[in-house]
Amino acid sequence: MSAILEEIISHKRIEVEAMSTQEVVRSRRPVSFVKRLENATTMSIIGEVKRASPSKGDINIGIDPKAQAEKYVKGGVDVISVLTDRNYFKGSLRDLETVKCTVDVPVLNKDFIIDERQIDRAYLYGADIILLIVAALDDETIARLYDYAGSYGMECIVEVHTKAEMERALKLEPELIGINNRDLKTFEVDIANTEQLLSEYGNADTIFISESGIRTEEDAERMQAAGARALLVGETLMRAEDPEQVIESLKVAL
Ligand SMILES: O=C(O)c1ccccc1NCC(=O)[C@H](O)[C@H](O)COP(=O)(O)O
Numbered sequence: 001m002s003a004i005l006e007e008i009i010s011h012k013r014i015e016v017e018a019m020s021t022q023e024v025v026r027s028r029r030p031v032s033f034v035k036r037l038e039n040a041t042t043m044s045i046i047g048e049v050k051r052a053s054p055s056k057g058d059i060n061i062g063i064d065p066k067a068q069a070e071k072y073v074k075g076g077v078d079v080i081s082v083l084t085d086r087n088y089f090k091g092s093l094r095d096l097e098t099v100k101c102t103v104d105v106p107v108l109n110k111d112f113i114i115d116e117r118q119i120d121r122a123y124l125y126g127a128d129i130i131l132l133i134v135a136a137l138d139d140e141t142i143a144r145l146y147d148y149a150g151s152y153g154m155e156c157i158v159e160v161h162t163k164a165e166m167e168r169a170l171k172l173e174p175e176l177i178g179i180n181n182r183d184l185k186t187f188e189v190d191i192a193n194t195e196q197l198l199s200e201y202g203n204a205d206t207i208f209i210s211e212s213g214i215r216t217e218e219d220a221e222r223m224q225a226a227g228a229r230a231l232l233v234g235e236t237l238m239r240a241e242d243p244e245q246v247i248e249s250l251k252v253a254l
Pocket of ligand 1: 180
């Protein structure tokens with residue numbers, strides 16, 4: 001595990017230890033991203049609410065998540081991702097709740113999930129999808145958390161960066177795999193990572209999402225040619241003067 005991921009995960013362990021187990025009334029039915037993807041004729045876009053990050057520091061710290069979510073939906077996003085980690089990304093569960101109350105598209109809770117209690121909380125604050133990072137979890141834990149999220153009807157994006165992580169992810173036979181183009185050891189971002197992994201694993205029976213470092217229509221075309229069906233875009237949209245126009249340009253034909 002990279003040093004930053006190890007540091008974030010050890011903070012999460014402390015956070016989780018302080019959380020109590022709660023009875024959750026499962027009255028809300030999560031909105032499916034997979035179903036939406038079945039009918040997609042263009043690249044699907046996951047627009048992210050990302051105030052800050054370990055690699056970039058403050059990105060758009062004072063953003064109004066409601067206004068940003070409205071712009072994303074106007075531009076045609078298929079999912080909104082909300083970073084809820086406070087220590088490293090300056091996000092919050094309140095951001096997640098605000099976005100969920102603003103939009104009808106599925107909402108992804110982007111956090112560092114290591115325990116069922118975080119999944120209970122994600123559901124309670126409105127998440128339809130969660131992220132499971134292969135590098136941060138052993139095989140038994142990922143499988144357990146994957147099934148637990150599924151018991152709520154939530155979908156999981158199983159995130160990988162390397163070939164070894166891809167092999168581990170595929171054992172789960174997940175519907176969605178996110179390929180992170182950011183190397184968390186160096187913070188270097190290179191979208192060629194998606195191309196390299198999909199040249200070997202592109203035929204797998206799963207939907208691939210390319211994550212991080214997507215900026216231009218040309219990037220979207222490269223990812224489409226590589227076999228990605230969706231893009232997760234954070235910083236580019238958070239810094240854009242006109243996020244709607246950027247989203248439109250990234251929705252290239254499949
Ligand atoms: O972004 C970081 O610096 C980072 C550091 C450590 C762990 C995760 C990190 N990012 C989370 C993400 O996966 C990105 O927010 C997401 O893929 C969007 O990336 P980008 O479009 O490059 O902002």
